[in-house]
Amino acid sequence: MSEKFTNSSAPFWETKTLQQMTQGEWESICDGCGLCCLTKLQDDDTEEIVYTCVVCAYSDITTGQCRDYAHRSVNVPSCVQLTQEGIEQFDWLPDTCSYRVLHRGQSLPNWHPLISGDARSVGKAGVGLTAIAVVIDNGKLDYEDYLIPKP
Incomplete structure (x- = not known):
């Protein structure tokens, strides 16, 4: 991705690359x-x-949301932590993922909480876990019985 120019009236996600963001900006x-x-x-x-x-x-x-986000990698060792350095490897994430959207040089969608100002706008737009029937892992599932198309 090419370097972006700073425009003080534009939001940070329009003026910075993902790699230039602070940790707080990255998380948001x-x-x-x-x-x-x-x-x-x-x-x-x-x-x-x-x-x-x-x-x-x-x-x-x-x-x-994760109910124990701060300890997710300890609780679930296979949980992949998304980092600024690993953005090139995120192709396994859904196309709607905000990190992937920005990495592709596209604008955040209108339903993104930074645009809408409403944390519930993702669910209202029919995007995410709340829009599909999910199954909680009990450690005994055959995952191949639960295949779905890439969201």
């Missing part, structure tokens, strides 16, 4: 949809990633 880019928390499977031969409708027990299916 997350729209809170929770789709990154869906369990994904990767084919060993093709490396294709497929989604399931399974989420971990820390996912709040009424809000799409």
Whole structure:
């Protein structure tokens, strides 16, 4: 992504690259949809990633948020922490993911909380965990029984 020019009247997400953002700015880019928390499977031969409708027990299916975000990587060791340095590897995230949207040079959608001013706008737009029927992982599921199209 090319370097952006600073315009003091424009919001930070329009003037900074993802790598230039402070930690607080980076965190606020997350729209809170929770789709990154869906369990994904990767084919060993093709490396294709497929989604399931399974989420971990820390996912709040009424809000799409993690109920213990600060300790998510400890609670669920396979939880991938999204970082500014790893943006190139986020192609497994949904196309609506705000990090991917900005990385592609596109504008945040109108339903993004930074645009709408309403944290519930994601759910109202029918985006995220609250828009699909999810299953809480109980440790005994065969994930292949829960495959869904990429959200």
